[in-house]
Amino acid sequence: xxxxxxxxxxxxxxxxxxxxxxxxxxxxxxxxxxxxxxxxxxxxxxxxxxxxxxxxxxxxxxxxxxxxxxxxxxxxxxxxxxxxxxxxxxxxxxxxxxxxxxxxxxxxxxxxxxxxxxxxxxxxxxxxxxxxxxxxxxxxxxxxxxxxxxxxxxxxxxxxxxxxxxxxxxxxxxxxxxxxxxxxxxxxxxxxxxxxxxxxxxxxxxxxxxxxxxxxxxxxxxxxxxxxxxxxxxxxxxxxxxxxxxxxxxxxxxxxxxxxxxxxxxxxxxxxxxxxxxxxxxxxxxxxxxxxxxxxxxxxxxxxxxxxxxxxxxxxxxxxxxxxxxxxxxxxxxxxxxxxxxxxxxxxxxxxxxxxxxxxxxxxxxxxxxxxxxxxxxxxxxxxxxxxxxxxxxxxxxxxxxxxxxxxxxxxxxxxxxxxxxxxxxxxxxxxxxxxxxxxxxxxxxxxxxxxxxxxxxxxxxxxxxxxxxxxxxxxxxxxxxx
Amino acid sequence: xxxxxxxxxxxxxxxxxxxxxxxxxxxxxxxxxxxxxxxxxxxxxxxxxxxxxxxxxxxxxxxxxxxxxxxxxxxxxxxxxxxxxxxxxxxxxxxxxxxxxxxxxxxxxxxxxxxxxxxxxxxxxxxxxxxxxxxxxxxxxxxxxxxxxxxxxxxxxxxxxxxxxxxxxxxxxxxxxxxxxxxxxxxxxxxxxxxxxxxxxxxxxxxxxxxxxxxxxxxxxxxxxxxxxxxxxxxxxxxxxxxxxxxxxxxxxxxxxxxxxxxxxxxxxxxxxxxxxxxxxxxxxxxxxxxxxxxxxxxxxxxxxxxxxxxxxxxxxxxxxxxxxxxxxxxxxxxxxxxxxxxxxxxxxxxxxxxxxxxxxxxxxxxxxxxxxxxxxxxxxxxxxxxxxxxxxxxxxxxxxxxxxxxxxxxxxxxxxxxxxxxxxxxxxxxxxxxxxxxxxxx
Numbered sequence: 001x002x003x004x005x006x007x008x009x010x011x012x013x014x015x016x017x018x019x020x021x022x023x024x025x026x027x028x029x030x031x032x033x034x035x036x037x038x039x040x041x042x043x044x045x046x047x048x049x050x051x052x053x054x055x056x057x058x059x060x061x062x063x064x065x066x067x068x069x070x071x072x073x074x075x076x077x078x079x080x081x082x083x084x085x086x087x088x089x090x091x092x093x094x095x096x097x098x099x100x101x102x103x104x105x106x107x108x109x110x111x112x113x114x115x116x117x118x119x120x121x122x123x124x125x126x127x128x129x130x131x132x133x134x135x136x137x138x139x140x141x142x143x144x145x146x147x148x149x150x151x152x153x154x155x156x157x158x159x160x161x162x163x164x165x166x167x168x169x170x171x172x173x174x175x176x177x178x179x180x181x182x183x184x185x186x187x188x189x190x191x192x193x194x195x196x197x198x199x200x201x202x203x204x205x206x207x208x209x210x211x212x213x214x215x216x217x218x219x220x221x222x223x224x225x226x227x228x229x230x231x232x233x234x235x236x237x238x239x240x241x242x243x244x245x246x247x248x249x250x251x252x253x254x255x256x257x258x259x260x261x262x263x264x265x266x267x268x269x270x271x272x273x274x275x276x277x278x279x280x281x282x283x284x285x286x287x288x289x290x291x292x293x294x295x296x297x298x299x300x301x302x303x304x305x306x307x308x309x310x311x312x313x314x315x316x317x318x319x320x321x322x323x324x325x326x327x328x329x330x331x332x333x334x335x336x337x338x339x340x341x342x343x344x345x346x347x348x349x350x351x352x353x354x355x356x357x358x359x360x361x362x363x364x365x366x367x368x369x370x371x372x373x374x375x376x377x378x379x380x381x382x383x384x385x386x387x388x389x390x391x392x393x394x395x396x397x398x399x400x401x402x403x404x405x406x407x408x409x410x411x412x413x414x415x416x417x418x419x420x421x422x423x424x425x426x427x428x429x430x431x432x433x434x435x436x437x438x439x440x441x442x443x444x445x446x447x448x449x450x451x452x453x454x455x456x457x458x459x460x461x462x463x464x465x466x467x468x469x470x471x472x473x474x475x476x477x478x479x480x481x482x483x
Numbered sequence: 484x485x486x487x488x489x490x491x492x493x494x495x496x497x498x499x500x501x502x503x504x505x506x507x508x509x510x511x512x513x514x515x516x517x518x519x520x521x522x523x524x525x526x527x528x529x530x531x532x533x534x535x536x537x538x539x540x541x542x543x544x545x546x547x548x549x550x551x552x553x554x555x556x557x558x559x560x561x562x563x564x565x566x567x568x569x570x571x572x573x574x575x576x577x578x579x580x581x582x583x584x585x586x587x588x589x590x591x592x593x594x595x596x597x598x599x600x601x602x603x604x605x606x607x608x609x610x611x612x613x614x615x616x617x618x619x620x621x622x623x624x625x626x627x628x629x630x631x632x633x634x635x636x637x638x639x640x641x642x643x644x645x646x647x648x649x650x651x652x653x654x655x656x657x658x659x660x661x662x663x664x665x666x667x668x669x670x671x672x673x674x675x676x677x678x679x680x681x682x683x684x685x686x687x688x689x690x691x692x693x694x695x696x697x698x699x700x701x702x703x704x705x706x707x708x709x710x711x712x713x714x715x716x717x718x719x720x721x722x723x724x725x726x727x728x729x730x731x732x733x734x735x736x737x738x739x740x741x742x743x744x745x746x747x748x749x750x751x752x753x754x755x756x757x758x759x760x761x762x763x764x765x766x767x768x769x770x771x772x773x774x775x776x777x778x779x780x781x782x783x784x785x786x787x788x789x790x791x792x793x794x795x796x797x798x799x800x801x802x803x804x805x806x807x808x809x810x811x812x813x814x815x816x817x818x819x820x821x822x823x824x825x826x827x828x829x830x831x832x833x834x835x836x837x838x839x840x841x842x843x844x845x846x847x848x849x850x851x852x853x854x855x856x857x858x859x860x861x862x863x864x865x866x867x868x869x870x871x872x873x874x875x876x877x878x879x880x881x882x883x884x885x886x887x888x889x890x891x892x893x894x895x896x897x898x899x900x901x902x903x904x905x906x907x908x909x910x911x912x913x914x915x916x917x918x919x920x921x922x923x924x925x926x
């Protein structure tokens with residue numbers, strides 16, 4: 001079947017790429033409505049058409065993508081069935097890709113070409129996915145808006161004057177605008193959930209250790225989670241089935257079965273207890289955002305869930321704990337970029353990286369370690385305990401992802417602290433290593449916002465259950481951007 | 484005023500490179516010696532973006548065995564830490580090491596003179612790459628070989644319990660023997676498998692506690708230089724102290740061409756390595772059962788083996804010590820002794836043969852040793868008439884000796900025994916010859 005390429009958006013068959021889910025595409029490929037090459041070409045055309053404005057991609061891998069798509073078509077013709085066979089995807093430019101430049105959106109690595117694939121990349125390729133490119137992000141994943149990229153900010157597809165959220169900024173843009181059907185991200189303090197929320201897509205931050213970190217440029221090793229963006233919860237569950245699991249190359253991935261997440265996508269929420277932490281609905285929360293979250297809770301109730309007020313008292317210390325532990329680990333993780341073996345020298349580091357290196361070096365220094373790093377680790381334990389207690393009462397916690405909806409590009413760039421505070425609702429899950437799923441929850445003044453569903457360790461299937469039931473009722477994802 | 488008297492206070496840091504097949508945190512071959520530069524490398528040991536360390540279980544077990552062999556307490560909860568510092572041969576910008584919870588703590592080694600050397604800690608870490616400074620096409624360049632990067636190292640730190648270079652050498656030899664017995668490292672100083680850094684200072688006689696400075700000496704790459712460098716350093720410090728000054732707290736390097744230690748780096752205060760727990764490696768937890776299981780794998784160590792050789796084989800302490808210096812030699816001796824038992828060859832005879840003939844255990848089979856001893860034990864018989872005939876001829880050929888003997892110089896008898904035995908030309912019982920000779924002489 002032919003694909004069409006009108007001025008606004010590319011379509012394949014009768015489906016506009018902006019509306020096409022992975023499950024739709026799999027169906028189309030299976031029924032020979034279109035080939036993997038046609039689908040990939042459509043995604044590449046969509047990038048050509050849209051990305052001048054959106055700046056979601058740092059590198060587009062057209063040649064490799066079309067070659068892989070050809071191979072996928074051969075496999076499809078042979079009747080091979082793989083989870084993501086022939087599906088165009090994009091990778092945050094923190095994921096090492098063999099032979100393809102991987103920049104971490106920093107000028108330090110602007111010419112670095114890895115000799116190896118990250119474990120997740122290997123898994124996605126083995127599942128038949130077609131990589132169309134590497135997406136933009138805040139350099140080294142430092143940021144909440146995408147504006148710290150050395151390759152220019154990605155734009156919010158719902159309004160080009162607004163940020164798409166960060167640090168994984170290009171990936172949700174690529175998914176929302178139909179330039180890829182899935183895109184990967186990393187979430188160290190909200191870097192998947194926040195941009196998913198701002199771009200009206202589904203974003204998963206898995207349990208710490210659920211998905212291998214091997215080959216992904218490290219930000220803060222004890223907080224980094226490797227996840228992905230999709231249009232729907234069902235697509236998201238499908239992808240986690242591919243990426244999750246123990247990796248002999250990552251000592252922090254436990255030997256734990258990977259369930260068939262798609263089996264848990266149910267319609268009703270009878271018997272599900274949802275916790276609402278009062279600390280997340282307090283001061284600092286935008287009134288319209290509060291309304292949006294309350295609406296979401298109403299939907300959950302209408303599907304049968306019980307909503308229970310809970311408390312997470314140590315949440316108020318979360319940002320402080322996060323910016324100590326995270327910067328400490330950043331300062332150590334960035335030490336290898338000395339330009340001796342690869343990359344450019346340290347003068348190429350941007351302002352935000354330098355700020356974090358200095359903060360982290362300070363909190364680890366003799367004489368300050370006990371007051372900062374050690375204290376932060378102690379409070380971290382208290383935050384973990386907060387959640388443990390909460391999950392004795394409830395199955396999951398639902399809260400806004402961000403205190404506000406997307407802001408205008410440039411609005412917070414001169415105020416790092418204001419930027420840091422946008423992570424206030426997301427960092428707790430990273431501190432405690434919990435999974436979190438951000439699901440579209442509506443629009444505020446024409447810009448999207450999501451809610452996040454948090455669960456106990458390794459409860460992704462439960463998050464998918466709740467998220468799917470909620471999505472069935474709301475269908476916000478269908479409000480595609482019209483840029 | 485009389486000159487002050489001083490006594491040495493020395494503590495040791497020893498690094499032992501384990502001979503595991505693979506490196507500490509990746510699957511590259513750890514056998515780097517003499518290999519082409521940068522051929523034993525991968526994303527992990529090159530510190531490429533995104534690479535992660537996975538600890539080598541064998542190396543950890545061997546580290547624990549070393550700690551147990553040195554009588555250390557094994558921590559049930561251990562972890563790795565990052566030691567952050569910059570150096571071109573350190574690819575990640577930090578060394579993965581252990582800080583406050585090493586695998587082993589509070590061990591000891593007993594020296595022959597009764598001095599007990601306290602072992603502060605036994606911990607696991609990784610080696611760095613190697614800088615090579617060369618001139619290429621007239622240009623001075625520094626090259627880095629990462630083959631050694633991430634090779635497993637065990638660091639053994641002692642208390643400042645040494646008071647002489649001799650004690651240091653004895654400790655090092657005991658440590659080397661122990662490690663070789665465990666078969667976990669070649670512990671070869673010349674090849675850098677075993678590296679030593681003494682911290683040396685002098686304290687005023689009669690004073691207790693540590694002096695207010697210490698000097699660390701590096702680059703001591705053979706046993707020969709241990710004594711030389713410590714002796715040199717003690718003398719250098721004594722001269723400074725005698726001049727009423729305090730030696731500078733610093734790192735010095737042994738220079739074998741100058742036969743002297745040379746200042747390398749002034750250490751005014753402790754380096755700030757910004758240690759923090761390695762987030763890429765979960766804590767390592769051992770149950771008491773697991774620790775006991777590893778301990779059960781320890782072979783009989785040299786001191787125990789030496790004591791057993793004395794009691795079981797009735798050897799002297801001296802012989803037992805020589806035979807147990809190397810495990811291969813001890814095993815060889817035991818195998819030979821077992822075989823010798825069947826042929827009524829005593830362990831003492833075997834020990835003498837091995838030690839005195841400097842037997843090469845690589846080329847001579849135990850059976851050959853037993854055979855030699857059996858042969859030398861065998862006594863030929865000689866016909867009595869034949870013997871008397873030879874005695875008569877020897878006595879008549881040596882009238883002076885006969886005269887001396889009769890004059891009371893009885894020791895001359897052994898000369899005559901030798902003459903008789905030489906004429907017989909076979910190995911006969913010397914005692915029997917002696918008795919016959921005395922009988923003839925007293926006729």
